[in-house]
Amino acid sequence: MTTMKGVFLPGDFTAVLRDVEVPTPGPGQLLVRVGASGICGSDLSYIYRGHKTHVGQEGPAYKGVVAGHEPSGQVVETGPGCRRFGVGDRVIVYHISGCGRCSNCRRGHMISCSDPERRSAYGWQRDGGHAEYILVEESTAVPLPDELSYVDGALIACGFGTAYEGLLRTGVGGRDDLLVVGLGPVGLAAAMIARGLGATRVLGVERSAERAAHARSLGLFDEVLTAADGVAEALDEATGGRGCSVTMDCSGSAAGRSVAIRGAAEWGRVSLVGEGGRLETEVSDLLLHRQLTLYASWVTSLQAMEELAFRLVRWGASPQRLVTDVLPLEQADEAYRLADSGRTGKVCLVPSLDR
Structure with missing residues (x-):
C-alpha cells in the first residue's frame, strides 16, 4: 500500500x-x-x-x-x-x-x-x-x-474564477471604471481581470496597511485608498464626485459593501462576491434613486473557468x-x-x- x-x-x-x-x-x-x-x-x-x-x-x-x-x-x-x-x-x-x-x-x-x-x-x-x-x-x-x-492554475481554481464571474455579471468593459473593495486575493484578481477586460480605470479600497501596500506594488490599480472614516470623501475626490460605473465588494463585510454601494455612479452596477457578513443599506437614496443594479455571484461555472484560463494567456497575465x-x-x-x-x-x- x-x-x-x-x-x-x-x-x-x-x-x-x-x-x-x-x-x-x-x-x-x-x-x-x-x-x-x-x-x-x-x-x-x-x-x-x-x-x-x-x-x-x-x-x-x-x-x-x-x-x-x-x-x-x-x-x-x-x-x-x-x-x-x-x-x-x-x-x-x-x-x-x-x-x-x-x-x-x-x-x-x-x-x-x-x-x-x-x-x-x-x-x-x-x-x-x-x-x-x-x-x-x-x-x-x-x-x-x-x-x-501550477500556482497560476491553483489561483484560477477558485479566487480568479470567483472574480471573473462577478465581473462578467456586470458586463464590465472599455467604457467602465471599476472600484474594488477589499484587496485580498479575490480583490487583486478582480483588478487583474478587469484590466484584461478593458476597464479604463481601477480603484481599490483596503483597510489593511500591508495589503494596501502589496496592492500598490502590483501596478494593477490607478489608486488605492485606505478604508477609514473619510473614504467616501476620498472616493468622491478620486472620481470627481461621479462614482464608478462598476463596483465590487470582495471584503465580505457590511462596511465594505456599504463602500461599494456608496462608491457606485448613477445607473451603476454593484457586484457582491465576498462571503459572510450582512448587507446593510439605505434603500431609497442609495439604491432606488440612483438606479443601481446589484449582482450576487458565487464562484463560477466550469465553462467560464476554462475560458478564463485561456484569456489570461492572451492577456499575458x-x-x-x-x-x-x-x-x-x-x-x-x-x-x-x-x-x-x-x-x-x-x-x-x-x-x-x-x-
Missing part, C-alpha cells in the same frame, strides 16, 4: 499533516499529482477557525477529509472511460463535483448542484488538494495551458504575481497562520518546492 502526506484541519486554528493512502482512479476518474494548492478565505472562516454549518444543512460542512479546494497538477493515471484527459495532461480542478443531471450542473454551475446526495466539494466533503495526489472526477477537470504555472508565500506541505500549519493573519497576499502549498 502506497501512502502520501495530506493536510487536515481539526478546526482549532491548526493544520495537521497525516499519512493517507494514495487513491486508485475508478471509472471516469483521474489521479492527479498536485502541483500547487491554494488556501482560500472560505476555508479559514468555515473550517480552520472552527467547523461551521451552512444554513439549511445538518452538521458541519467539513467532513474531516484532506483539505484544499484550489488544486492544479498533472494527470498520472486514468480510470476506465476517461475520454478528454490522459496521462501527462496539466489540469485545474473545479472544486465541486455535482450530480451532472440537474439544471445547474448541466449549465456548468456545479457549485449550485441541487442534489445534496451527489454534490461534494474537494477539501470539504471529499479529499482535496493539500496532498501529493488528488483523485478527481474527469468532469471537474479544466485544461491548464502550458503558458501558466500571470495570477502567480499575486502570491506572497509558497510553502511545502510540511509547513502547512505555518502557511495557514500566514493566510489567517490577513496581512499577506495569496498563500499556496506545494508538495515539494523543487517541482
Whole structure:
C-alpha cells in the first residue's frame, strides 16, 4: 500500500499533516499529482477557525477529509472511460463535483448542484488538494495551458474564477471604471481581470496597511485608498464626485459593501462576491434613486473557468504575481497562520518546492 502526506484541519486554528493512502482512479476518474494548492478565505472562516454549518444543512460542512479546494497538477493515471484527459495532461480542478443531471450542473454551475446526495466539494466533503495526489472526477477537470504555472492554475481554481464571474455579471468593459473593495486575493484578481477586460480605470479600497501596500506594488490599480472614516470623501475626490460605473465588494463585510454601494455612479452596477457578513443599506437614496443594479455571484461555472484560463494567456497575465508565500506541505500549519493573519497576499502549498 502506497501512502502520501495530506493536510487536515481539526478546526482549532491548526493544520495537521497525516499519512493517507494514495487513491486508485475508478471509472471516469483521474489521479492527479498536485502541483500547487491554494488556501482560500472560505476555508479559514468555515473550517480552520472552527467547523461551521451552512444554513439549511445538518452538521458541519467539513467532513474531516484532506483539505484544499484550489488544486492544479498533472494527470498520472486514468480510470476506465476517461475520454478528454490522459496521462501527462496539466489540469485545474473545479472544486465541486455535482450530480451532472440537474439544471445547474448541466449549465456548468456545479457549485449550485441541487442534489445534496451527489454534490461534494474537494477539501470539504471529499479529499482535496493539500496532498501529493488528488483523485478527481474527469468532469471537474479544466485544461491548464502550458503558458501558466501550477500556482497560476491553483489561483484560477477558485479566487480568479470567483472574480471573473462577478465581473462578467456586470458586463464590465472599455467604457467602465471599476472600484474594488477589499484587496485580498479575490480583490487583486478582480483588478487583474478587469484590466484584461478593458476597464479604463481601477480603484481599490483596503483597510489593511500591508495589503494596501502589496496592492500598490502590483501596478494593477490607478489608486488605492485606505478604508477609514473619510473614504467616501476620498472616493468622491478620486472620481470627481461621479462614482464608478462598476463596483465590487470582495471584503465580505457590511462596511465594505456599504463602500461599494456608496462608491457606485448613477445607473451603476454593484457586484457582491465576498462571503459572510450582512448587507446593510439605505434603500431609497442609495439604491432606488440612483438606479443601481446589484449582482450576487458565487464562484463560477466550469465553462467560464476554462475560458478564463485561456484569456489570461492572451492577456499575458500571470495570477502567480499575486502570491506572497509558497510553502511545502510540511509547513502547512505555518502557511495557514500566514493566510489567517490577513496581512499577506495569496498563500499556496506545494508538495515539494523543487517541482
